[in-house]
Amino acid sequence: MPPRRHFLFLLSLGLVAGIACFSSGFDPYYLDLLIMVGVNIILAVSLNLISGHTGQFSLGHAGFMAIGAYLSTLVTVFWSDSLLASANEKLAGFAASPWGQNLLFLLALLTGGLCAAFAGLVVGGPSLRLRGDYLALVTLGFGEIVRVTFQNTETFGGALGMYGLPDHTSFFWVYATVACTLFVIGNLTDSTWGRGFAATRDDEIAAASIGINPTRYKIIAFVVGAFFAGVAGALFAHFKMTIVPTGFDFTRSIEIVVMVILGGMGNTRGVILAAILLTLLPEFLRPIAQYRMVLYALLLIVLMILRPQGLFNFRFSRKKSA
Amino acid sequence: MDTTPPADPRSSAPLLELRRATVRFGGLTAVNAVDLQLFPGGLYGLIGPNGAGKSTLFNLITGLYQPTEGEVLFSGHSLRGQRPHQIARLGIARTFQNIRLFSGLSVFDNVRVACNLHRATAPWHTLLRLRAFQSDEAAITAQVDSLLTLFGLQSFRDHPATSLPYGDQRRLEIVRCLATRPQLLLLDEPAAGMNPAEKLDLIRLIREVRQRFALTILLVEHSMRVVMDVCEHIAVLDHGTKIAEGSPAQIKRNLAVAEAYLGTAAPAIPPEEKSAC
Amino acid sequence: MEQILQQLLNGISLGAIYALIALGYTMVYGVLRFINFAHADVFMVGAFLAFFLGQNLPANSIASTILVLLAAMTGCALLGTLIERLAYRPLRSAPTLNVLITAIGVSLLLEYSGQLFLGANPRTFPPVYPSAQLTLGGVILSGNQLLVIGVTAALVLLLQLVIYQTKIGAAMRAVSLNPDAARLVGINVNAVIAFTFALGSALAGAGGVLYAINYPSIDPLMGLMPGLKAFVCAILGGIGNIPGAALGGLILGLVETFVGGSEASTWKDAVAFGLLILILLFRPAGLLGKPLPEKV
Numbered sequence: 001m002p003p004r005r006h007f008l009f010l011l012s013l014g015l016v017a018g019i020a021c022f023s024s025g026f027d028p029y030y031l032d033l034l035i036m037v038g039v040n041i042i043l044a045v046s047l048n049l050i051s052g053h054t055g056q057f058s059l060g061h062a063g064f065m066a067i068g069a070y071l072s073t074l075v076t077v078f079w080s081d082s083l084l085a086s087a088n089e090k091l092a093g094f095a096a097s098p099w100g101q102n103l104l105f106l107l108a109l110l111t112g113g114l115c116a117a118f119a120g121l122v123v124g125g126p127s128l129r130l131r132g133d134y135l136a137l138v139t140l141g142f143g144e145i146v147r148v149t150f151q152n153t154e155t156f157g158g159a160l161g162m163y164g165l166p167d168h169t170s171f172f173w174v175y176a177t178v179a180c181t182l183f184v185i186g187n188l189t190d191s192t193w194g195r196g197f198a199a200t201r202d203d204e205i206a207a208a209s210i211g212i213n214p215t216r217y218k219i220i221a222f223v224v225g226a227f228f229a230g231v232a233g234a235l236f237a238h239f240k241m242t243i244v245p246t247g248f249d250f251t252r253s254i255e256i257v258v259m260v261i262l263g264g265m266g267n268t269r270g271v272i273l274a275a276i277l278l279t280l281l282p283e284f285l286r287p288i289a290q291y292r293m294v295l296y297a298l299l300l301i302v303l304m305i306l307r308p309q310g311l312f313n314f315r316f317s318r319k320k321s322a
Numbered sequence: 323m324d325t326t327p328p329a330d331p332r333s334s335a336p337l338l339e340l341r342r343a344t345v346r347f348g349g350l351t352a353v354n355a356v357d358l359q360l361f362p363g364g365l366y367g368l369i370g371p372n373g374a375g376k377s378t379l380f381n382l383i384t385g386l387y388q389p390t391e392g393e394v395l396f397s398g399h400s401l402r403g404q405r406p407h408q409i410a411r412l413g414i415a416r417t418f419q420n421i422r423l424f425s426g427l428s429v430f431d432n433v434r435v436a437c438n439l440h441r442a443t444a445p446w447h448t449l450l451r452l453r454a455f456q457s458d459e460a461a462i463t464a465q466v467d468s469l470l471t472l473f474g475l476q477s478f479r480d481h482p483a484t485s486l487p488y489g490d491q492r493r494l495e496i497v498r499c500l501a502t503r504p505q506l507l508l509l510d511e512p513a514a515g516m517n518p519a520e521k522l523d524l525i526r527l528i529r530e531v532r533q534r535f536a537l538t539i540l541l542v543e544h545s546m547r548v549v550m551d552v553c554e555h556i557a558v559l560d561h562g563t564k565i566a567e568g569s570p571a572q573i574k575r576n577l578a579v580a581e582a583y584l585g586t587a588a589p590a591i592p593p594e595e596k597s598a599c
Numbered sequence: 600m601e602q603i604l605q606q607l608l609n610g611i612s613l614g615a616i617y618a619l620i621a622l623g624y625t626m627v628y629g630v631l632r633f634i635n636f637a638h639a640d641v642f643m644v645g646a647f648l649a650f651f652l653g654q655n656l657p658a659n660s661i662a663s664t665i666l667v668l669l670a671a672m673t674g675c676a677l678l679g680t681l682i683e684r685l686a687y688r689p690l691r692s693a694p695t696l697n698v699l700i701t702a703i704g705v706s707l708l709l710e711y712s713g714q715l716f717l718g719a720n721p722r723t724f725p726p727v728y729p730s731a732q733l734t735l736g737g738v739i740l741s742g743n744q745l746l747v748i749g750v751t752a753a754l755v756l757l758l759q760l761v762i763y764q765t766k767i768g769a770a771m772r773a774v775s776l777n778p779d780a781a782r783l784v785g786i787n788v789n790a791v792i793a794f795t796f797a798l799g800s801a802l803a804g805a806g807g808v809l810y811a812i813n814y815p816s817i818d819p820l821m822g823l824m825p826g827l828k829a830f831v832c833a834i835l836g837g838i839g840n841i842p843g844a845a846l847g848g849l850i851l852g853l854v855e856t857f858v859g860g861s862e863a864s865t866w867k868d869a870v871a872f873g874l875l876i877l878i879l880l881f882r883p884a885g886l887l888g889k890p891l892p893e894k895v
Contacts, residue, residue: 005451057696059703126880133634133699134879137830141872148868184449191455192462193448195435199424206422208406209384209415210436210502220445250823254707261700266426293711300704304697305689 009183013176020172031171032239037279038174039236042181044259044275045268046228051257052265053189054221055201056128060139061229061256063146066248067119068112068230069237070156075108076166076238083107105168109177109234116230117223119146124222129215143253151245161244162237169239177235181228186268188224197221198266251293258296261303264310273312335398337362337538338383338414338506342392345378345562352378354562355392360506365532366540367553369573371582375562376542377419380508384416385409396506411439415499416508419542421491423483429475429494430466432483436501437462466501473497473527489520493527500535507531509541513548521545525552550574558582601737606860607853612744614852615751616813619806620829621836621844622758623799629775629839630795631687633695636702639826640709641679641800645671645807646817647717650724659729664812667727668750671808672801679800680793688789713819724815747809754805755845761798762841771795775839828855828871835878837888846886850874 023031047061075083084100127138151159188194196217199207204214237243259278263271282292303311340358344351353375360366368376381387383394385406394401396412404412424432441462447455470476473493478486483494492512499507512528513521525548532539543549549556550570558566558573560582566573573579620642627635649667656663686705690698731742762768773781774791782788810825811817832851836843851871859867878885 126876130879187449187451191448192434192437192441193445195431196438198426199435202424202426203422209410211407211410211439213407297704297707301686301701304701308697
C-alpha cells in the first residue's frame with residue numbers, strides 16, 4: 001500500500017518517456033493538440049488547488065502563466081550562452097550534448113515556476129486576508145498589470161512580444177510535468193495536512209478553532225498553484241516559440257476558470273476531463289469559434305444555477321448510494 | 323457536591339482565568355469586567371438570558387475578539403494578541419452554537435483535519451509522501467477511527483458530515499474538538515434543539531468525555547436541566563456582568579438570578595427549560 | 600495655481616463618473632452582499648443605447664442629451680432587473696462564490712455578445728451635447744465637465760432622497776440591515792432587491808452616457824477598466840456605504856488626474872490598484888465603513 005502512489009508516478013513517467021520515443025511519428029497536428037491538452041491540464045489542476053480545494057477565487061491565473069513564460073526566457077534566451085559556456089568549462093562538450101539542452105530547459109521551467117510562485121506570494125500575502133470576492137478583483141487587476149508591464153518592457157519585446165524562442169517543449173516535457181503536477185497536488189490535497197485546504201474553504205472560523213491558520217493555507221495554495229501555472233507558461237512559450245503579451249489576457253484566465261468549474265471545483269479528475277474537453281472542442285467546432293466566449297459565459301451561468309458541483313462531479317451521488 | 327475537583331481553589335492554579343475582562347463594541351459593553359477562574363478538571367456552566375454576553379465571552383476566550391480591557395490568562399499566560407488558531411494550539415477547543423462542520427468533507431475527514439495539530443511530520447513530507455508521512459498518516463487514521471467508534475459515529479465514517487442527523491452533528495463537533503487533544507473544552511449550547519432523551523444522552527456524554535479525556539469543560543447552555551445536572555460550578559451573566567457564581571444549589575436559591583431571568587424579585591425558582599432551543 | 604485648479608476640476612469630473620458607477624456596486628452589495636461583476640457591462644450597454652439613439656437625434660442640443668440620458672437610464676434599469684431576475688434570483692440561497700461566478704458569467708455574456716453583434720471595433724460617439732467652454736481666470740470649464748458634475752450631483756441628491764425620504768428607500772435600508780427580519784415585517788424582499796438593481800443600473804447607464812460624451816470612443820469592452828476602478832472607489836469609501844462611494848470616486852478621480860498630469864503619467868492606471876492594496880491592508884472596511892466582526 002505505501003509506495004502505491006510513487007509507483008504510479010514512476011510508471012506514468014516511464015510511460016510518458018516510452019510514448020515520447022514514438023512521438024516523432026505522430027501527426028504534427030495531433031501532437032500539437034496533445035501538447036496543448038497537457039499544458040491546459042497543468043493550468044486547470046493548479047487553479048483547482050487555489051479555487052476548488054481552497055475556495056479562493058482567482059481571476060489572474062494567466063498572469064502567473066505570463067510571468068513563467070517571460071522569465072523562463074531569461075535562461076533559454078538571455079543567459080543561455082553564458083550558462084552553457086560555464087558548464088563547458090567544467091565538462092567539455094557538455095553544452096552540445098542533449099543533456100546540456102535538457103538541463104537548461106529544466107532550469108528554465110524551474111525559473112519560470114519559482115518567479116510565478118514569488119509573484120503569487122507578493123499578491124496573495126496582502127489580499128488573501130480578504131473576502132473572496134475582493135480577491136477575485138485583486139487577482140483580475142494583478143493579471144492585467146502583469147500583462148501591461150510586459151507589454152511595456154522593451155527587453156521582452158514590448159507590445160510585439162518575443163519571437164524565435166528555442167523549441168524545447170516536447171511531448172515528454174509536457175507530460176512529465178503533468179505527472180509531477182498531479183503527483184504533488186494529489187499528495188498535497190489527499191493528506192491530513194492537505195485537508196486543511198478544504199477546511200479553510202468550508203469554514204475559516206471553524207478551521208481556526210482546530211488550530212489551522214487559514215491565511216497560511218490560502219497563501220500556500222496560492223503559491224503552489226502559481227508555481228505550476230508559471231511552469232505551464234514556460235512550457236507554452238517554448239512550444240509556440242513566440243510570446244505575445246495579449247495571449248495572457250483576462251480571457252485566458254477565464255478559460256482556465258471555466259475548466260475548473262465545468263470539471264467541478266475540487267474534483268481533480270473532473271477538472272482534467274474538462275481541460276481535455278475544452279482544449280479539443282474548439283478544434284472540432286471551428287466554424288463557430290467566434291461564439292466560444294459567449295458559450296463559456298452561458299456555460300458558467302447555467303452551470304451555477306443548475307449544477308454548481310460541476311459537470312463531471314459524481315462524488316455526492318456516489319456517496320449517497322454507498 | 324463535595325466531590326467536585328475544583329472545590330478548593332488554592333489546591334492548584336487556575337487553568338483559565340479572566341481578570342476584569344471587558345469587550346466593548348462601540349458604545350455597547352457586551353462583557354463587563356468579568357472575573358472567572360476555571361480549575362483543571364472542573365465542569366463549569368455559564369448561563370444567562372439571551373444577549374447576556376455568553377457567546378461573546380466564548381469568542382473572547384477563543385481569540386475571535388480581543389479584550390477591550392482586562393486580561394484572559396490560560397495556564398498563567400496572557401492570551402492577548404493570540405489569533406484563534408494559535409489559541410487552539412495552546413489547548414482550547416470549542417464547539418459552535420450553530421454547528422460549524424466542514425460541509426465539503428466526510429465525517430472521517432472532519433475529525434482527521436483536526437489531527438493536524440499533532441502531526442509528527444512537516445508539510446515537506448506530505449508533498450513527497452515520504453515514509454515518515456505514511457506512518458504518521460496511519461497513526462492519525464487509527465486515532466480518528468477509534469474516536470469515531472467511541473462516539474458511535476463509525477457507521478457514518480464516509481458520509482458527508484452535514485448529511486448526519488442533527489444530534490450526531492453536534493456529537494461530531496465534539497469529537498472534532500477532542501482530536502485536537504485540548505485541555506479546555508468550550509461547548510456553546512450543546513443541547514440546543516435536542517429532545518429530553520437526547521439531552522440525557524448528552525449529559526452522559528459530557529461526563530464521560532471529561533472523565534476519559536481529563537478535560538476542563540465550560541459550557542454555555544439555555545437548558546437549565548442540563549446545566550443543573552451536569553455542572554459543578556455555575557456562573558451567571560446578565561447584561562455582560564457576572565451577577566452570581568456558585569454550585570447549582572446556590573444558584574437555584576439566588577434571588578439576583580431569578581430576577582435576571584424573570585424580571586422581578588419573584589420566588590427563586592429557576593425557569594426550568596426556559597427556552598426549548 | 601491655475602494649473603492645479605484646472606487639474607482639480609478635471610479630477611472632479613472624472614471622479615464623478617467613477618462615483619456614479621461605484622454607487623451601483625455599493626447599493627447591490629448593501630442588499631445582497633456580493634459584487635455584481637456585470638455592473639460595468641451595464642455601464643457599457645448604457646453607452647451603446649445612447650449611441651444608437653444619439654445618431655438619430657439632432658446634434659449639439661441639450662434636449663437630445665437629456666433624452667439620450669433618460670433613455671439609457673431606463674434601458675439599463677430594465678436590463679439590471681432582468682439580470683437579477685434571471686441569473687441572481689435563482690441563487691438567493693447559494694454560496695457567495697456561486698453567485699460571484701454567475702456574475703462573471705453575465706459580465707462575459709454581455710461583453711462577448713456585444714462583440715459578436717456590435718463588432719469589437721471602437722465607434723465614435725455622436726456629438727449630442729453642445730461643446731462649449733467657459734474660461735474663468737485661466738481655468739477652462741468645458742461644457743462636458745459642467746454636464747458631468749451637474750448630472751452626477753443631481754443624481755446623487757436624488758438617490759439620497761429616495762433612500763432616506765421614501766418608503767421604498769426605508770425598505771432598502773431594512774433589507775440591507777437584515778433581509779430575514781425585513782421579510783417578517785412584511786417587506787417584499789425580492790421587489791426591493793429588483794428595485795435596487797434598477798436604481799443602480801440606471802446610475803451606471805447615466806455614467807455610461809457621460810463617459811461616452813467625454814471620451815467619445817465606445818466598444819463592448821469599454822466597461823472593464825472604469826468598472827474595476829469604480830469598484831476600487833466603492834471599497835475605498837467603504838463598500839455598502841453610499842456617501843463613501845461618492846467620496847471614493849472623487850478621491851480616485853483626483854489622484855488619477857494628478858498622477859496623469861505628472862511625470863509618472865504612465866502609471867496612471869496602476870494608481871487605482873495601488874490604492875486598493877493600501878486600503879485593503881490598512882483599513883479594509885474603507886474610509887467611511889465601520890469594521891464589523893463576523894458573527895459567530
